[in-house]
Amino acid sequence: MRGLMQDRQLTIPTLLSRAETNFGHKRVITGGAGETVATWREVAPRVRKLARALTSLNVPPGACVGTFAWNSQRHVELYIGIPSSGRILHTVNHRLHHGQISFIVNDAADDVLFIDRSILPVIWPLVPSFRTVRHIVVMDDGGDMPLPDDPRILDYEELLSAQDDGPFENTVDDENAAASLCYTSGTTGNPKGVLYSHRSVVLHSLLLLGADVFALSERDVVAPIVPMFHVNAWGLPYAAMQCGADLLLPGPIKDAEELVTLLSRYGATFSAAVATVWRDLIPALPGHDLSRLRHIACGGGAVDDALSSTYEKIVGIPLTNAWGMTETSPVVTTARLATHHDGLDAEERRRLIGTPGPAVPLTEIRVVSDDGVEQPRDGRSPGELQTAGATIASAYFGADNGSDSFTADGWLRTGDVATIDQWGYLRIVDRTKDLVKSGGEWISSVALENAVMSDPRVKEAAVIGVSDPRWGERPMACVVPAAGVNLTADDVREHLRDRVASWWIPERIELMNEIPKTATGKWSKQTLRRRFAD
Known part of the structure; x- marks a missing residue:
C-alpha cells in the first residue's frame, strides 16, 4: 500500500x-x-x-x-x-x-x-x-x-x-x-x-x-x-x-580590509570560507564591528586551534569546522556541542568544534580498514572514510566515471583516513596520500601541522613526506613565519619537543614566504612534493 x-x-x-x-x-x-x-x-x-x-x-x-x-x-x-x-x-x-x-x-x-x-x-x-x-x-x-x-x-x-x-x-x-x-x-x-x-x-x-x-x-545575513x-x-x-535570509556576496573583492568592511557594514551573521581565507583576514579584523556574527564555518581542511582561538579573542566566537567534498554537495558533517560535552571547559569546547563533528541528517559515514572491515566507533581505530546518502554522488560524470571511487555496496570512498567515536563524531587523521610512513610507522601530517601552527610565531605550515635512505620516508615541514617574526628551524623543532613524539619531529624544515595553494585555496601538497622531490 x-x-x-x-x-x-x-x-x-x-x-x-x-x-x-x-x-x-x-x-x-x-x-x-x-x-x-x-x-x-x-x-x-x-x-x-x-x-x-x-x-x-x-x-x-x-x-x-x-x-x-x-x-x-x-x-x-x-x-x-x-x-x-x-x-x-x-x-x-x-x-x-x-x-x-x-x-x-x-x-x-x-x-x-x-x-x-x-x-x-x-x-x-x-x-x-x-x-x-x-x-x-x-x-x-x-x-x-x-x-x-x-x-x-x-x-x-x-x-x-x-x-x-x-x-x-x-x-x-x-x-x-x-x-x-x-x-x-x-x-x-x-x-x-x-x-x-x-x-x-x-x-x-x-x-x-x-x-x-x-x-x-x-533573521540571518548569509555571507558565502x-x-x-x-x-x-x-x-x-x-x-x-x-x-x-539576506544573501551577502563579496563580488570580486579579494582585499581583506574591503571584505571585513563589507561583513561589518551589512551585519553578516553567518559566513563560510576555507581556513586560508580566515587566516588572511586576521590583520583586518581589529576595529570592525562583527558582533552580529553567530557562526563562522570553516571547511577545506582541519581547523588548527591557534587560528580558531584568534577568532574567539578578536570576534568573540571560534571557527566551527565542517567536512565534505565536491562529491557530497558538499556538507556531510559539521561540528556541534552535544549534551555529553557539557562538562568540557572553554578550551576543550573550542577544540571540539574545530573537528569535523557528526554526520548531518540523511547522510551516513563509516571507516573501513585496508582489508574491508568496518572499524569500531571507538575514536581510536582509523580507516578509510566512506560516506553514503541522498546528497552523495553515485558515479562521476564524463570521460572518467571513477568506478574505483565507489564500493560494491554503493558508498563513496573519500580517500581520507579517519576515526569515529562512540557518539558518531568524526576526526580526519589525514588524506591517504598525505600520511607519512617512517620506519614502518605512520605519521599524521594533519596532526603535525596543527602542532607546528600552535606556535603563535607561525602563520602557516604544511607537512609532506620526503624519501629517506634509512627510514624510507620522513616528514618535512614547510613553514611560513608570522609577519615580523624572526623564526628558525631550530625554533620550530624546540616548539614541537613536548607536543609530538620525538620521532615525528622533522629533520628538514623549510622556511617559506608562502605555502602554494590550489585553485580552491587549499595547500597544494602536490606542488610541494614536486619542488622538494629530491
Whole structure:
C-alpha cells in the first residue's frame, strides 16, 4: 500500500517561487566597486528572462551552460535560471590551470558560457580550445578588457532586456533530472565531474537550515566567502532562498580590509570560507564591528586551534569546522556541542568544534580498514572514510566515471583516513596520500601541522613526506613565519619537543614566504612534493 501524499517534485524552481512569494522584500547584496542591492522580488523577473533568453539562443534542454563568475547577484540568477529552464548549471573555476579549464569545458560539452568581464582576460585566450561553445555572454562587472570583435559575444543585460517577462519556458517535472555540474580540483589526473540532481540540491539546502547544522533562518545575513564556482558555494545561496535570509556576496573583492568592511557594514551573521581565507583576514579584523556574527564555518581542511582561538579573542566566537567534498554537495558533517560535552571547559569546547563533528541528517559515514572491515566507533581505530546518502554522488560524470571511487555496496570512498567515536563524531587523521610512513610507522601530517601552527610565531605550515635512505620516508615541514617574526628551524623543532613524539619531529624544515595553494585555496601538497622531490 502506498502513502496518500501529494507527489510534489523537489526542484529548484520551487525555491525561487518561495523566495519571491514569502521573502520578496529580502535582499541580495553584491560588494565591490559597483555595489548593488536588490530584493528577491526584483531578482525573480530577471531569472525568468534569463530562462527565456536561453531558449532564444536555442540552448537544447539538458545542455550544460558554463559560468566563470564571482559571487554576485548575476551569478545567483544563473544558479536559478539555468537549472529551472531544464538546462544544467556548470560552474567553472577560472583559477585552475589552463589545460584543466579546457578539459572541463570540453568534457561537459558546454553550449554557452557566461563570463564576468573581469575574468574574460583569463578565459578568452582559451576559447579556441573550446569545441562546443556557441555563445559567450559577458557580464559587465567593471572589468576593463575591451570586448573582442566576435559574433559569439553577447551582453548579459542586453540579452535580458530583449526578453519578455513571463513563466519559465520549460518546467522541470522530474526531481532526479540533472541540475548542476561541478568538477573536482583534479589534484591527481584530470578533474572529475559531479552531476547534482534537483532533488539533491533541494535536500542539501534544507539540511543547512537544521539547528544542529548551520541553523540558517530568515533573521540571518548569509555571507558565502567560499566561491560560487566551488561546490555551489556549499549550497548557501539555495539555503538562503529556502529560509529567506539576506544573501551577502563579496563580488570580486579579494582585499581583506574591503571584505571585513563589507561583513561589518551589512551585519553578516553567518559566513563560510576555507581556513586560508580566515587566516588572511586576521590583520583586518581589529576595529570592525562583527558582533552580529553567530557562526563562522570553516571547511577545506582541519581547523588548527591557534587560528580558531584568534577568532574567539578578536570576534568573540571560534571557527566551527565542517567536512565534505565536491562529491557530497558538499556538507556531510559539521561540528556541534552535544549534551555529553557539557562538562568540557572553554578550551576543550573550542577544540571540539574545530573537528569535523557528526554526520548531518540523511547522510551516513563509516571507516573501513585496508582489508574491508568496518572499524569500531571507538575514536581510536582509523580507516578509510566512506560516506553514503541522498546528497552523495553515485558515479562521476564524463570521460572518467571513477568506478574505483565507489564500493560494491554503493558508498563513496573519500580517500581520507579517519576515526569515529562512540557518539558518531568524526576526526580526519589525514588524506591517504598525505600520511607519512617512517620506519614502518605512520605519521599524521594533519596532526603535525596543527602542532607546528600552535606556535603563535607561525602563520602557516604544511607537512609532506620526503624519501629517506634509512627510514624510507620522513616528514618535512614547510613553514611560513608570522609577519615580523624572526623564526628558525631550530625554533620550530624546540616548539614541537613536548607536543609530538620525538620521532615525528622533522629533520628538514623549510622556511617559506608562502605555502602554494590550489585553485580552491587549499595547500597544494602536490606542488610541494614536486619542488622538494629530491
